[in-house]
Amino acid sequence: MANIKSAIKRIQIAERNRLRNKAYKSTVKTLIKKCLVAVQAGDTIQVESTLRVAYSKIDKAVKRGVLHPNNGARKKSRLARKLKQLEPQAQTVAPSA
Template sequence: MANIKSAQKRIQTSERNRLRNKSYKSAVKTMIKNYLAAVDEYAANPSPEAMATVQTRMSAAFSKIDKAVKRGVIHPNAGARRKSHLARTLKQHETPVAS
């Protein structure tokens, strides 16, 4: 334990920020998990309703990732990488259009 008052305050601040960052990261992971579940459901049974669910959850996941980046919880490149992964996952499960 720190003996200097400013160091003690810094420990408290760091702990508070760590818990807040952990909460944001957990929320991002949950949104991603919900989105991937919706994509799997859409892949198993393609329908307009399933696609609407996928689009809604993708939007929510993108929003949560962007907020985490804005607050400095995750690095901007990491946020871009995660969003790219989500879009790529959907693209792989979409049915190809015959030309």
């Protein structure tokens, strides 16, 4: 344990920030998982709504410094790629005309 007052305060601040960052990361992971489950189910409406929420939370985490910008971009890119895989399936399932 630190003896200097400023070092003690820095430890407290670091712990507080760690818990806040952990909450953001956990929420992002949960939203990504919901999006992937909706893709597996093939529910396009559910995918689009969860994707919008996930993108928003990822952007907020990047803005607050919880995630590195490249990390956030990679997560969003992977979600978009999964959504692209779903679109051809929806077109082949629905008969045209």
